[in-house]
Amino acid sequence: MTAGGDAATVMRRCDVLGAFSEEPGRLTRPFASRAMLQVHEQVTLWMRDAGLAVRKDNVGNLLGRYESAGGGSSTLILGSHLDSVRGAGRYDGPLGVMVAIAAVQRLHDSGSRLPFAIEVVGFADEEGLRYGTTYIGSKALAGAFDVADLERADAQGVTMAQAIRDTGGDPGRLAEDRWQGGNLLGYVEVHIEQGAVLEARDLPVGIVSAIAGQSRYRLTFTGDAAHAGTTPMDRRKDALVAAAEFVMVVEAEARETDGLVATVGQLAVSPGATNVVPGQAVLSLDVRHADDKVRVERSDRLLHRARDIATRRGLSVESEPVAENRSVPCSPRLMSVLTQAVQELGHPAVTLGSGAGHDAVVMAGITEMAMLFVRCKGGISHNPAESVAEEDVAVAIDTLSKFMELLAAKS
Numbered sequence: 001m002t003a004g005g006d007a008a009t010v011m012r013r014c015d016v017l018g019a020f021s022e023e024p025g026r027l028t029r030p031f032a033s034r035a036m037l038q039v040h041e042q043v044t045l046w047m048r049d050a051g052l053a054v055r056k057d058n059v060g061n062l063l064g065r066y067e068s069a070g071g072g073s074s075t076l077i078l079g080s081h082l083d084s085v086r087g088a089g090r091y092d093g094p095l096g097v098m099v100a101i102a103a104v105q106r107l108h109d110s111g112s113r114l115p116f117a118i119e120v121v122g123f124a125d126e127e128g129l130r131y132g133t134t135y136i137g138s139k140a141l142a143g144a145f146d147v148a149d150l151e152r153a154d155a156q157g158v159t160m161a162q163a164i165r166d167t168g169g170d171p172g173r174l175a176e177d178r179w180q181g182g183n184l185l186g187y188v189e190v191h192i193e194q195g196a197v198l199e200a201r202d203l204p205v206g207i208v209s210a211i212a213g214q215s216r217y218r219l220t221f222t223g224d225a226a227h228a229g230t231t232p233m234d235r236r237k238d239a240l241v242a243a244a245e246f247v248m249v250v251e252a253e254a255r256e257t258d259g260l261v262a263t264v265g266q267l268a269v270s271p272g273a274t275n276v277v278p279g280q281a282v283l284s285l286d287v288r289h290a291d292d293k294v295r296v297e298r299s300d301r302l303l304h305r306a307r308d309i310a311t312r313r314g315l316s317v318e319s320e321p322v323a324e325n326r327s328v329p330c331s332p333r334l335m336s337v338l339t340q341a342v343q344e345l346g347h348p349a350v351t352l353g354s355g356a357g358h359d360a361v362v363m364a365g366i367t368e369m370a371m372l373f374v375r376c377k378g379g380i381s382h383n384p385a386e387s388v389a390e391e392d393v394a395v396a397i398d399t400l401s402k403f404m405e406l407l408a409a410k411s
């Protein structure tokens with residue numbers, strides 16, 4: 001590690017990665033992009049410095065392995081994602097990978113090995129920016145990837161299969177990406193909180209109790225494109241006006257339901273000309289709640305309301321489910337080891353839920369998982385203003401190191 005301590009190095013590395021983007025002037029790093037390949041080149045060097053043996057799998061996860069002492073055959077996986085949303089902050093994802101590398105670096109620098117191996121993973125896609133689906137990388141590692149998704153096309157018409165080929169992977173061999181390294185001790189992910197709970201309680205880190213479920217849909221309102229100057233208002237079938245009414249309904253329903261958050265984050269209007277009444281509007285819908293039953297009920301209700309709006313306006317609407325993830329509890333066993341680690345470092349150990357999705361959701365399908373959140377300035381995330389403090393990152397590295405030490409003592 002370079003001068004200034006390992007937290008300073010993590011901060012600098014997040015800055016460096018934040019510059020690898022597909023768009024000038026803002027951070028946008030989708031699955032299987034040129035920017036992701038640049039990140040892989042850079043992170044590979046840092047992983048090697050920390051004594052990790054690096055490989056890339058077919059889907060595009062970057063994995064670094066630190067072998068155990070004395071032939072211990074279990075593995076602890078640490079990781080987070082290296083892709084981003086559009087106009088992202090630099091910590092959502094990369095922070096967890098950089099903290100994991102820093103914790104391994106400490107072991108490497110002191111010539112220590114643990115009774116278990118450590119695998120640090122930079123996942124290929126958590127955000128779902130390019131293909132709408134989430135967790136492409138962790139699904140491949142967990143053996144939960146649906147090959148039908150390979151046919152999904154991005155906004156330019158490039159299929160996921162082609163994108164994987166373009167970045168050096170083989171879409172026909174994704175089954176080989178599945179974890180084949182034997183017994184797993186667990187998966188632990190460090191992540192920026194993306195909320196303001198820790199800030200309000202003046203705490204550097206917190207232990208996640210569960211991750212809320214989410215449903216994502218694509219809705220297409222279809223009416224009639226028409227002349228904006230000659231079509232009377234009462235003869236229009238304006239798809240955008242229907243979509244706009246739906247957006248308001250989404251907001252109202254979410255406000256009325258305790259704990260529900262629902263978002264329309266994308267809207268594409270066609271034909272898309274000043275003087276043409278919109279004939280089609282395609283929008284995204286993202287619905288989340290800690291209670292799966294409420295999420296499913298409210299999602300169904302929203303789709304129903306979309307149909308009502310379309311019918312009343314003489315349009316049609318089609319809805320397509322794009323992704324669905326259930327709410328997932330964290331492992332009580334790993335949470336208690338994290339709690340002990342945080343307390344031994346002299347901090348109060350608080351637990352908090354996650355409204356954001358994480359690769360840990362998918363990893364929970366193959367092993368126990370836990371997450372450590374790092375305080376986030378103002379709770380701002382999915383925004384370039386996203387910010388963490390170096391002092392808090394230092395606590396996160398210490399906590400992860402202590403966690404592994406405690407786990408080693410118990411194994």
Ligand code: GLV
Pocket residue numbers: 126127355356357358
């Ligand atoms: C991931 O950032 C999510 O959308 O929860």
Ligand code: MN
Pocket residue numbers: 085092127382
């Ligand atoms: Mn995110």
Ligand code: MN
Pocket residue numbers: 081092093126191357358
């Ligand atoms: Mn994230």
